[in-house]
Amino acid sequence: MRTPPEARYDTDGHYSGDLTGYRIGDAYELIEPIGGGGTGTVWRARALKSEEFVAIKLLREDLMAEPKAVNRFVQERAILLMLRHPHIVRVRDLVTVGTSLGLVMDLVEGGSLRDYLHEQGTLPPAEAALLLAQIAEALSAAHRRGVVHRDLKPDNILLDRVDGELHTRLTDFGIARVLDTPSMTTPGALIGTANYVAPEAVYGGSPTPAADIYALGVVLFELTAGRPTYAGGPAWAILRRHVDESPRPVPGMPEAVWKVVQECMDKRPGRRPTARELAVTLRVVARRVADEPALPPQPVDDRLTTIQPPVPRPRTSPSRSRSVLLAALIVLGVLAFPAWQYITRQHGTETAADPHVTAVPAVPPASGGPAPSPHAAASRGAARTDDKSARPSLQPGAHAEASDAFGPWLCGNEYTWDIGHPVLAQPCHAVAPDRIRMVGRMQSIPGVQADVSMSVLDLDTGGLVDGPHDCDGLMFTDLAPKHDCGPFEARLPRGHRYVVVQKWVYTGRALLPRGEVRGLEFDW
Structure with a gap:
């Protein structure tokens, strides 16, 4: 059995040590890395007893010294064990790899919905509606258990084929929140990805299932139009438009699809449909637009690329500074940050x-x-x-x-x-x-x-x-x-x-x- 080499990370923070062929006890053998992110690397692996292929998500070794990172990693396992659903990636095991942790999950071979959208440009409205109806069903199961995903986007929706048809699997519950339990996120922190953040979350509001519905509405728009509702320009401008503006339909988008987008992206969380209601609606919409062709990819809204960044002023009001600073930090790809500390320090009385x-x-x-x-x-x-x-x-x-x-x-x-x-x-x-x-x-x-x-x-x-x-x-x-x-x-x-x-x-x-x-x- 090979012992893991010294941990090394590249300039993006991804693990660059060679673990190929490393055996985790007598249970798994790592084969090759197939993905990665800010918290670790995902490996294709083989279960030694069953010869079945699995995916193992390894937490970066340097994050093992960060209690919150470890807690989120372990919480993801607990959430996925709790959420048994055909459209949610199944977790199988928690293992130790050298001095790090690994989550053993189902291996989904078809790539992400983001990859598929890049290949296709846009999807036919019926296909987009059916794929997202599956995700709405997965969210319904999660919401019934009090779990809010908080980072719903095409990157976190995996695809495989079942009986020749595309089948979605929701993944990456690393920053999910279990309602009515203590949060591991800094109070007032902004969680998520700028293109998909609900307006109430921009100001650090508590996560609710309605935020996931808002993000799903953005994804529906993106699958049919080829871009998110507010794509283009800096992240702070995107966040501002989530708060201040409403999406605009693109030429040729079926009215039934556009109506669902509007309902999901309503600025008032209480007016958005539940995940269960949305799943039913999307299947009905898929039948209505079955003959509609895919739209050509839509260009980015010119309004979003011409916005000039605000000029920092020494005595800006705290409310304005809060939203601007939150947005600036999102540009860095940071998912959570204690923004309020900076506001009080920069704009004390x-x-x-x-x-x-x-x-x-x-x-x-x-x-x-x-x-x-x-x-x-x-x-x-x-x-x-x-x-x-x-x-x-x-x-x-x-x-x-x-x-x-x-x-x-x-x-x-x-x-x-x-x-x-x-x-x-x-x-x-x-x-x-x-x-x-x-x-x-x-x-x-x-x-x-x-x-x-x-x-x-x-x-x-x-x-x-x-x-x-x-x-x-x-x-x-x-x-x-x-x-x-x-x-x-x-x-x-x-x-x-x-x-x-x-x-x-x-x-x-x-x-x-x-x-x-x-x-x-x-x-x-």
């Missing part, structure tokens, strides 16, 4: 006398001993500060004298978000008669990892005079949304003007831009 300066106390290390040397603190992870007493407070306008000859911390503004940066970063410095001290504060959404560095630039010459001091692999999670890089100390030449620079690179997210923010300029 207090303001400093000088909006560009936050003065806070410089405090010595918690031990009371000398500050760590830059070289020691620059080792991997060593510069993270979890002791709140060692951090500069971020309360505006706070002042205090340090006990070790350093003046107060002087901090620049927190990094103003823009699309592509899911972090708030804030470089700070404090001065003593013979040296300066610097620290970089960071706060981010769960699931982001970054390598951070701190440096000092001479503004007179443009040259680097100290650093970079590196803090590698800062991992932001629900339990650890904040990290410090530093503090570091430096002795600088006198008679110059300086600035502390904080830089970061997102680890495992190659598409995200690097970040840089400068602190306050100071004379030394």
